[in-house]
Amino acid sequence: xxxxxxxVVLLSGGLDSYxxxxxxxxxxxxxxxxxxxxxxxxxxxxxxxxKVAEALGVKAHRELAVDLASLGGSALLGDxxxxxxxxxxxxxxxxxxxxxxxxxxxxxxxxxxxxxxxDIFIGVNALDYSGYPDCRPEFIDAFENTARLGTKxxxxxxxxxxxxPLIAMTKAEIIRRGxxxxxxxxxxxxxxxxxxxxxxxxxxxxxVLRARxxxxxxxxxxxxxxxx
Amino acid sequence: xxxxxxxVVLLSGGLDSYxxxxxxxxxxxxxxxxxxxxxxxxxxxxxxxxKVAEALGVKAHRELAVDLASLGGSALLGDxxxxxxxxxxxxxxxxxxxxxxxxxxxxxxxxxxxxxxxDIFIGVNALDYSGYPDCRPEFIDAFENTARLGTKxxxxxxxxxxxxPLIAMTKAEIIRRGxxxxxxxxxxxxxxxxxxxxxxxxxxxxxVLRARxxxxxxxxxxxxxxxx
Numbered sequence: 023x024x025x026x027x028x029x030v031v032l033l034s035g036g037l038d039s040y041x042x043x044x045x046x047x048x049x050x051x052x053x054x055x056x057x058x059x060x061x062x063x064x065x066x067x068x069x070x071x072x073k074v075a076e077a078l079g080v081k082a083h084r085e086l087a088v089d090l091a092s093l094g095g096s097a098l099l100g101d102x103x104x105x106x107x108x109x110x111x112x113x114x115x116x117x118x119x120x121x122x123x124x125x126x127x128x129x130x131x132x133x134x135x136x137x138x139x140x141d142i143f144i145g146v147n148a149l150d151y152s153g154y155p156d157c158r159p160e161f162i163d164a165f166e167n168t169a170r171l172g173t174k175x176x177x178x179x180x181x182x183x184x185x186x187p188l189i190a191m192t193k194a195e196i197i198r199r200g201x202x203x204x205x206x207x208x209x210x211x212x213x214x215x216x217x218x219x220x221x222x223x224x225x226x227x228x229x230v231l232r233a234r235x236x237x238x239x240x241x242x243x244x245x246x247x248x249x250x
Numbered sequence: 251x252x253x254x255x256x257x258v259v260l261l262s263g264g265l266d267s268y269x270x271x272x273x274x275x276x277x278x279x280x281x282x283x284x285x286x287x288x289x290x291x292x293x294x295x296x297x298x299x300x301k302v303a304e305a306l307g308v309k310a311h312r313e314l315a316v317d318l319a320s321l322g323g324s325a326l327l328g329d330x331x332x333x334x335x336x337x338x339x340x341x342x343x344x345x346x347x348x349x350x351x352x353x354x355x356x357x358x359x360x361x362x363x364x365x366x367x368x369d370i371f372i373g374v375n376a377l378d379y380s381g382y383p384d385c386r387p388e389f390i391d392a393f394e395n396t397a398r399l400g401t402k403x404x405x406x407x408x409x410x411x412x413x414x415p416l417i418a419m420t421k422a423e424i425i426r427r428g429x430x431x432x433x434x435x436x437x438x439x440x441x442x443x444x445x446x447x448x449x450x451x452x453x454x455x456x457x458v459l460r461a462r463x464x465x466x467x468x469x470x471x472x473x474x475x476x477x478x
Contacts, residue, residue, distance in 0.1 A: 088316040093361045120363035124356040124400045128349055133321045135348035156400040164396040171392045172352045172384040 028139035035070025035211040038145035041200040053080040061091025070211040123156035193235025208244035256367035263298025263439040266373035269428040281308040289319025298439040351384035421463025436472035
């Protein structure tokens with residue numbers, strides 16, 4: 023068997039990025055996992071990313087801090103309350119973090135160029151999160167073009183690919199795909215606003231979408247099984 | 251007089267970004283200066299950016315840390331020696347920092363969206379630094395497109411402009427323009443590898459280009475006047 027190619031995978035502690043990483047592995051890539059500590063209200067996300075990285079058996083895991091919270095502008099960064107109730111697909115949620123995916127992809131790109139990885143995986147999803155502009159295919163294409171033009175590797179004829187295996191999947195499809203790859207979603211964490219104990223609130227957009235996904239997939243969420 | 255528009259200006263401690271900021275001011279913009287602490291070998295650059303921000307009378311100055319040095323890959327970040335001697339325009343210098351301008355522009359974009367600034371200034375220059383892929387107009391255009399597609403403001407019809415007033419100027423032209431705007435280049439700092447005292451080495455690409463610029467402009471560099 024030939025040597026596996028390297029890939030940089032943006033890994034939060036969430037269900038989506040865990041699944042994206044497993045898909046990358048299933049395609050034959052070695053995983054260089056990058057967790058961006060951008061000032062999330064919940065440090066749980068960082069701890070979860072470590073558990074997930076270990077479960078995946080990644081080649082390396084880096085945690086890179088960038089204090090987006092000091093710039094303000096999002097409920098996820100401590101500005102205002104995280105809304106509870108049904109997600110509204112018609113508006114951009116207050117949990118939107120300005121330019122978040124542009125920042126995260128640019129940091130992944132920096133590391134990818136250093137280690138010679140030409141595939142960058144990000145678990146964005148355009149269906150369930152249509153409110154976030156930086157989860158859409160046209161944004162991903164634009165960033166890929168920027169990466170090609172703005173790097174030494176890119177202009178020397180080795181372009182980067184931004185891979186978004188989940189972009190057109192429903193949450194239920196993501197869950198079914200992950201389970202078929204043997205993932206343990208009991209490790210993951212999706213809540214925007216967990217209790218101090220780490221227990222999911224069950225009410226924020228992210229909890230609601232996760233619950234709906236497991237329901238549609240006809241599977242009980244192993245995370246809730248642990249809690250109850 | 252109507253209220254000035256806001257602009258985010260990426261401000262290092264260098265001659266170029268100082269001049270770009272002054273040009274933005276001259277166009278009537280208020281300056282929100284952003285200094286990215288990306289693990290430069292020289293902390294002098296940070297101190298200089300504070301002096302320059304004060305001299306300009308900016309509305310706000312933020313310093314944002316992101317530890318690109320932990321990802322490695324550049325002589326400017328401590329990997330290998332900074333080369334001395336004449337810059338070679340035909341190759342990409344080892345002082346190239348992977349994806350640096352993509353990272354810096356994405357952080358500027360994040361802040362710009364938060365404060366409602368739709369103009370982002372960066373002092374890149376395609377003539378003197380043709381070796382850096384992320385200083386070319388085609389990269390800037392690609393990033394501007396990414397910014398439009400990846401932000402709430404952009405898709406709501408308020409696109410961001412990435413402004414590069416120095417991109418086609420020679421170093422001598424930049425210096426003349428800055429002097430016409432009353433700038434004190436004795437405040438600025440260009441050296442990639444200064445002595446512990448802060449004195450420029452006089453030998454790295456950046457020192458050589460600066461010296462050539464002042465020579466072509468027929469002006470003595472006030473920084474060297476201070477040192478001698």
